[in-house]
Amino acid sequence: MEIRIDNLTKKFGDVVGVEDLTLHIEDGEFVAFLGPSGCGKTTTLLTLAGIYKPTDGLIRFGDRVVNTVQPKDRNIGMVFQSYALYPHMTIFQNIAYPLKLKKAPKNVQNEQVRQVANVMGIGELLDRRPGQLSGGQQQRVALGRALVKEPDVLLFDEPLSNLDARLRLTMRGEIKHLQKNLGITSIYVTHDQVEAMTMADRIAVMNGGHLQAFDAPDELYDRPKTRFVAGFVGNPPMNFLDVEVSPANGQFLAQADSIELPLGVERGEASAGHRGTVVMGIRPEDIQIVDEGDVRGEIFVVEPLGREDLIDVRIGPHSFILLADTEKQHRAGELVSLNFDMTQAQFFDPQTERSLLWHQ
Amino acid sequence: MTAREPLFDSAKSKADETPPSFQADLIEGLRLGFISILIALAAAFFFSGIVHPLFALGSVEETVMDVLTRLCLLALPFIAYIASASVARRYTATNISRALGLALTCAVILFAAISAGHYALNYGVFAPRPSLQMTLSQTEAGVRVETIAAGGAADKAEMQVGDVITAIRRDAVDLEAFNKRLSQAEAGAPLRLRFTRGAEEMQETVRVALVSDKQLNLLLPGLLFGLVFTAIIVFLPGHWAPYIALVGLLSPLIVGYFWVIVATFSYRTEGLVPLDSNDNFGGFTLKNWESIFAGNIAGLEFNIWPILMTSLAIAVLMTFVVLLVSSMAGYALSRMHFPGRRFFLSFTLILHGFPAITLLIPIFFVLLRLGDLPVIGDMVGFNTIGGIALVMVAFQLPLGVWLMKGFFDNIPWDMERSALIDGASRFRTYWEILLPQIRPGLLALGIFAFIGGWNAYIIPATYSIGSGLSNLPVFLNELIDETAPVDWNQVAAVGLFQLIPIFIFFIFAQEYLLNIYAGGTKGSS
Amino acid sequence: MSEPVAKPKSSAALVQSRRNALRSYLGAYGFMAPAGVLVIIFFLIPVAIVLYLSVTNLASSNFTSDLAKMEFIGLKNYQTLLNDQFARKIFFNTIFYVLVTLSLFNVSLALIVSLLTTHIDRSAGFVFRALWILPRITSPVVYILIWKRMMAEAPFGILNQFNEFLGQPTYNYVATNPWVFVVVVNGFIGVSFGMIIFTSAIESIPKDLLNASLVDGSSRMQRIRYVILPLIRWPLLFVVTYQTLSLLTSFVEIQLLTDGGPGLYRTEVWSLTAYHRALSNYFGNAQWGYGSAFAVLLVMIGVVLAVIYMRVFRFDELVAEPRVEAL
Structure with a gap:
């Protein structure tokens, strides 16, 4: 089912939930809504579900305008953060509830529930109650309940945030696999950019009720169109630095206090055209500790992540986060040289926060 | 690398401190003691x-x-002992002799101070007591006057040494009875004494005077009592204290209900003692209970089972309707949009504070009219169980709606959303998804309603006049009104008969009742 | 920028939306209907009737159940009431009764009992609370009988039996201290409401918080003072306000206990007066109209208190908007 959201605005009194959102989702696509809490992603999801009434704009499922269609008539399935399993019903009754409401015959209910339960791997749990299940099992039940009525659209509201890290990894794979197999158009709300990056075909990044970017994960990572997107996508987050870009020796130079970084022509021209300082962004993996480098700094904190160390290097008043091999055994207080891979640097307008490299 | 530094300069190890000296502890104990004396005095003055x-x-x-003031002054020394002993209790586990020494020293000093206060203010053991200002002794002939204080009450009434008192008014007295009579007399009360002077029978009216004799020898028992009390406090395990306090506070009820139980199994009682017809201990009987089931009490014929059923019917019907109606309204107020929602909610709160009982008279008119309606009238009109139950439902509604709204408020919105997306209507969501989840709230409200319905007296009594329709409380009142003389032990048995089921019910239901705060009153916190 | 997008909201959609809203409102009113009907029949109509009765001279001598035939006498009942030499005394009696019972028992003792029962073994706490609930669930007739027996004169009274046992003089407590009697008897009933609310409030305090305060080094008394009491501020306020209104309107126990005596109105309270005047043949003639005037004044006081109490409870916070909308 294709979903077209046009100029959607949802206000609660004077409080803006989401404003002027336009988004076209292809049939069978897996789209993630990504953003910090309060960015309007859940509001959008609940408006799609028919729980909230749009203040303005149009929502189409296929050719049908669903603005005034009741939730039950939209043929959607939804998985909630809290799972929202009915605690007084058994797992079987939980999954069968949508079918019961559709007045499906008992034997059909029976058969479909068992089928879904087997797909979800919870066939043995049907007689239990939600309270007796682990978080991961509850998650599967919730997913089963959403799937059992063969919905046109699947909505996920941060479904994995209550699971422990290991389980989250497993479920991530399972949900994605399931979605691809069934080909159901899915919208997945999350504040975890790793989830969004790994699962979604396209990601809609939202902030403050506005759509920041709607693109494939690679595109968002490599060519962020706004500073917000650049900072939100990627872990550890991108380093930002106010620099002045000026031409020098046929090349360009990005300068901030004692830091001087040489810059290629293509990026240099795009950013030097802007008068005054611009915001430079550079990802932690694009900074290396080297024996001889352009810039020297002092290590402030070392956080061992296991495979690598997360290192906070201070250069004058500026702080850079970067990743280094654990075998190097860096220590706080150590003086190091840094090499910046400026071919990957991003530049943003400090006022509009839009990228100076990738225009829409 | 930086050296480890304490976060705050003032942080220092407690282990370095030496325990305070005996004197310092003594001073602290006395300080606490005197502070509590002052607080008790201030409270007494306030009252x-x-x-x-x-x-x-x-x-x-x-x-x-007046009673509160006296209680404050009575409790004053004990509060002071307890307060000062709290310092000594720190050493009970480690150094018993120090703990005891400290507490007893404090107690002696506090006792001295309190007694000095009593002496100066003519209070406590030094309080003036009724006296005729003469000394007496018991002789074979009667109570002989030994000495008479000059200018005192007896002197004014012209009593003389050597008079032998035989009676006060017409009651013959010995010395013990005389003193008891005197101790109960108020100041200025006239006592007409009959006595013999020589061979002559005479009588004089002596007016009781209040005399403060300040007998210091009365202090010693007080001091001993105080010391024993203090020692007990020092050694009392701390976790006993709440139990002792609870039993103390409950004692009137424990005694009272003990009496009811004794009374229902005996012919008559004096105080807590059951007596037989010769005023001896005994006289136990089962007749009070037997006659409930036999259906005849002092000539009043009845059948207990329909009465019991009426009670049960009112309580069950009322509980059921209260739960249904308040949960429906509570659901709408908690979960639904509609014009006037704000108004309904505030109106519920106003009803909450409505003295519904003042509407007894007009509701009588309403029930009369309802009774005239076809069909409905037979169910909910005047003199029907339905009518009585509905009135009581209405009175319980403000509390019920408010409680239910609070419980619905606590259910996550995702439950409701999930049900709506699954295809349920609002009513099914309410009935199949949300109601089962507020079971603790339903139970709590149900218990309140059931207890209210079971004990309902004023409403059934007012709206079922002369219909022969009575529940247990109404029947109990009929028993009192229509039998003469009233056999109170019989009444107590009927009352206990009514109490037992609801008390058992409450014991099992209490756990659920404690959920009430979880939803009920949390809304605004 | 591009040209403004034409508002795609068709009038058909608008009509559909309105229809949906209306249907959902009707649904909500459906849910409200049973409560609404009961409130109208047993609160609003009776209030109207009691207002009407208070301006008539309806009494048992000229009783009629036909509202139209009653004799209208204007505000005469209120005039009589204000000139009633005992009204002032009854008014202050009521204030005294409510304030003293509330502060000593319904709040203080209830708080003490719930603190004590939550600081002992849990099952023991349940037993003690079950005993405290006894006065509320005992039929008033029997409950009052118990207290009358407790306070009766020798040789029947339990208290006087103790006095005799201890060699103390005996008293006629009811005659000498009727107000003590009234306050204590009602107070013991009143304890249970606050006790239940406070206990459940204390039990709903997160255990972590209670343990944290002990770890931080506070004694149990300090924990009560600095953690528990501040956290149950709202239930405290709730009990104060709710029980004020309950005490204001309760009269059955006083009626059974002293019936407003001894002497002239010594323990008479306002609601009891309304009852006496209207429903009991106090002067051989039930004055329904005059009694209604008393009732109307009590209703007014109750409503005023309820409104104040809504303000105190920050009513606005109670009406958070529902988070499911009609489409």
């Missing part, structure tokens, strides 16, 4: 010096403040 005169201005004739 008798401020509150009492204020209400006296409004011509309220009350003695509550």
